[in-house]
Amino acid sequence: MRRNGVFAKLFSLVFALFMLAPLVVVVGVSFTPEGFLEFPPSGISLRWFRAILDNPDFIDAAIVSLQLGVASATIATAICIPAALAIGGGRFPGRDALQALFLSPLTVPTVVLGIAFLRFLSTLGLNGTFWGLVFCHVVIIVPFVLRLVLASVVGLDPSIARAATSLGAPSLTVFRRITLPAIIPGVVGGWVLAFITSFDELTVTVFIVNPATTTLPVKLFSHITQTTDPLVASVSTVAILFTVALMLVVDRIYGLDRLLIGEGSH
Amino acid sequence: MAILELRDLTKRFGATTAVDHFTLSVEKGEFVSLLGPSGCGKTTTLQMIAGFETPSGGSILLNGRDLRSVPARQRGLGIVFQTYALFPHMTVEENVGFGLEMRKVPGDERRRRIAAALDLVHLSHLSGRYPRQMSGGQRQRVALARALVIEPELLLLDEPLSNLDAKLREEMQLELRRIQQEAGVTTLLVTHDQSEAMALSDRIAVMQGGRLIQEASPFEAYDRPTNAFVSTFLGKSNAIDAHLEETRDDGAVLRCGDIRLAGPPSPARPGPVLISLRPERIELCDAAAAHVSGRVGERIFLGDQWLFKVETSLGELLVVRPNSGRREPEPGETVHLSWRTEHLRILAAEPAA
Ligand SMILES: Nc1ncnc2c1ncn2[C@@H]1O[C@H](COP(=O)(O)OP(=O)(O)OP(=O)(O)O)[C@@H](O)[C@H]1O
Ligand SMILES: [Mg+2]
Numbered sequence: 001m002r003r004n005g006v007f008a009k010l011f012s013l014v015f016a017l018f019m020l021a022p023l024v025v026v027v028g029v030s031f032t033p034e035g036f037l038e039f040p041p042s043g044i045s046l047r048w049f050r051a052i053l054d055n056p057d058f059i060d061a062a063i064v065s066l067q068l069g070v071a072s073a074t075i076a077t078a079i080c081i082p083a084a085l086a087i088g089g090g091r092f093p094g095r096d097a098l099q100a101l102f103l104s105p106l107t108v109p110t111v112v113l114g115i116a117f118l119r120f121l122s123t124l125g126l127n128g129t130f131w132g133l134v135f136c137h138v139v140i141i142v143p144f145v146l147r148l149v150l151a152s153v154v155g156l157d158p159s160i161a162r163a164a165t166s167l168g169a170p171s172l173t174v175f176r177r178i179t180l181p182a183i184i185p186g187v188v189g190g191w192v193l194a195f196i197t198s199f200d201e202l203t204v205t206v207f208i209v210n211p212a213t214t215t216l217p218v219k220l221f222s223h224i225t226q227t228t229d230p231l232v233a234s235v236s237t238v239a240i241l242f243t244v245a246l247m248l249v250v251d252r253i254y255g256l257d258r259l260l261i262g263e264g265s266h
Numbered sequence: 267m268a269i270l271e272l273r274d275l276t277k278r279f280g281a282t283t284a285v286d287h288f289t290l291s292v293e294k295g296e297f298v299s300l301l302g303p304s305g306c307g308k309t310t311t312l313q314m315i316a317g318f319e320t321p322s323g324g325s326i327l328l329n330g331r332d333l334r335s336v337p338a339r340q341r342g343l344g345i346v347f348q349t350y351a352l353f354p355h356m357t358v359e360e361n362v363g364f365g366l367e368m369r370k371v372p373g374d375e376r377r378r379r380i381a382a383a384l385d386l387v388h389l390s391h392l393s394g395r396y397p398r399q400m401s402g403g404q405r406q407r408v409a410l411a412r413a414l415v416i417e418p419e420l421l422l423l424d425e426p427l428s429n430l431d432a433k434l435r436e437e438m439q440l441e442l443r444r445i446q447q448e449a450g451v452t453t454l455l456v457t458h459d460q461s462e463a464m465a466l467s468d469r470i471a472v473m474q475g476g477r478l479i480q481e482a483s484p485f486e487a488y489d490r491p492t493n494a495f496v497s498t499f500l501g502k503s504n505a506i507d508a509h510l511e512e513t514r515d516d517g518a519v520l521r522c523g524d525i526r527l528a529g530p531p532s533p534a535r536p537g538p539v540l541i542s543l544r545p546e547r548i549e550l551c552d553a554a555a556a557h558v559s560g561r562v563g564e565r566i567f568l569g570d571q572w573l574f575k576v577e578t579s580l581g582e583l584l585v586v587r588p589n590s591g592r593r594e595p596e597p598g599e600t601v602h603l604s605w606r607t608e609h610l611r612i613l614a615a616e617p618a619a
Contacts, residue, residue: 165339182355
């Protein structure tokens with residue numbers, strides 16, 4: 001057991017290094033005073049952070065990404081709460097089909113999804129619009145939200161809602177006062193995961209944006225195909241800081257490991 | 267007048283009939299137990315009374331009013347669930363106050379009633395705690411206080427003690443009885459634990475396969491079971507196959523193999539019957555006075571009593587004797603057994619299983 005423990009720790013350490021190394025490089029590069037990508041940086045300078053301010057394209061793209069993330073995560077969560085309550089609440093005809101439908105975007109290659117969305121949105125005349133993007137992102141992130149919300153619903157004792165009903169609560173009150181607070185860790189976890197997934201989604205989005213709705217990942221991608229200045233690194237560093245801050249806040253409130261491992265109830 | 271009346275209550279799930287023409291009435295202030303083995307339909311019956319399952323047939327009357335069209339939330343019943351079903355994100359006080367809040371009871375009165383309910387279950391000092399910070403027994407009491415604070419006409423308890431360990435269960439039995447009597451609330455308890463049903467109830471309704479088998483006071487159900495199932499489900503019992511030869515006003519004549527036994531007067535018709543004899547009613551005696559003799563096969567010490575398995579020509583008989591410090595027969599020893607005639611119960615023979 002003990003030897004196993006040491007081995008497991010070593011493995012985790014190597015794995016963590018492996019995961020973190022690219023981030024360290026990106027953050028390191030962003031502080032370079034030079035006009036090209038170098039690592040380790042030859043000095044410390046905020047030059048490329050100031051450069052962000054001179055590139056309103058990036059700021060616009062970041063705002064689109066934020067709005068897109070918030071809108072699609074919120075809509076996906078709103079769809080997944082009732083779906084998870086139904087799927088986790090018991091057997092009914094079509095239950096497995098419903099669950100399979102919600103999880104199906106995971107099984108389709110994203111490139112294929114991207115082409116499909118392009119055709120679909122063009123037909124509807126929504127291609128390149130913000131709400132067209134929102135629609136596609138909702139489809140992509142729904143499986144993630146559903147999995148997390150479902151994990152809390154399944155851990156929920158069905159007699160809790162019955163107890164509230166027997167005490168005289170109308171069904172909307174039961175949901176608002178009892179069920180929702182009991183599954184809120186899964187709901188918040190699902191929303192955050194959905195937001196992050198939407199925020200850095202590239203493969204599908206690249207097919208369906210237009211210049212007015214370019215998202216941050218698409219902007220970075222197209223910038224990198226044209227030049228190799230460290231601006232992409234400083235933008236990425238800001239995005240990383242933002243994500244870490246979001247995670248820290250959520251962790252403080254709900255405990256991240258509980259959210260992501262799916263231990264919904266107290 | 268009966269507070270609760272179940273008339274021919276029936277529930278079918280597809281091909282299975284979970285509750286089958288179940289009829290029972292509960293009087294005001296009474297403590298009635300539904301007792302039966304796992305899967306006999308107890309929970310289903312309770313859920314129908316609570317309004318969480320729709321009966322397939324029959325009716326439920328609360329104070330003479332048919333509950334068919336009354337939704338669960340308007341029935342005003344106090345329910346304690348097997349899992350307690352406390353609201354995990356609310357404190358004890360908020361849990362207990364929830365029903366009052368739903369009834370729009372004003373703040374002052376609400377606080378007073380919460381305090382009284384917590385006092386009743388001896389939990390006043392823990393009102394600020396969350397359920398996860400409490401022991402099983404304490405959660406149990408919170409659930410009870412939450413159900414009682416709305417002053418329900420009827421309290422429904424679904425196996426409320428089954429999640430507690432044996433020692434705590436016994437304590438809570440006494441506690442539950444005290445609380446029920448202090449609150450004076452009519453109570454229907456569901457349990458598969460015969461000792462719990464006997465300790466708590468004024469009346470026991472024994473259920474088997476969705477049907478009512480016997481309805482009696484605990485003493486009567488134990489001492490005068492009306493069928494073989496009840497005799498073995500409530501406490502231990504020796505069931506002996508016999509043939510009823512003759513019944514007279516002053517007694518019956520029974521034959522088991524080549525042994526003739528005298529039995530109490532019985533309305534049963536001559537033919538195959540089942541004799542039920544409680545192990546604690548069998549005494550050790552001299553060879554001359556014995557109804558039957560046998561060899562002690564096994565001897566089990568239970569602390570306050572001894573349990574013997576005696577091989578006799580009537581089959582293996584269980585004999586229970588209080589541990590009063592005297593010498594008890596050893597395995598292998600020959601013993602002579604006797605009993606008073608009136609302690610034999612003559613029951614209809616079980617249909618061949
Ligand atoms: N929702 C359901 N669908 C189908 N069958 C059910 C359903 N609920 C209960 N049953 C069946 O009805 C019968 C009675 O179940 P019930 O839960 O009332 O038993 P119980 O007496 O409470 O048993 P236990 O002591 O194990 O709790 C069982 O055979 C069970 O399988
Ligand atoms: Mg049950």
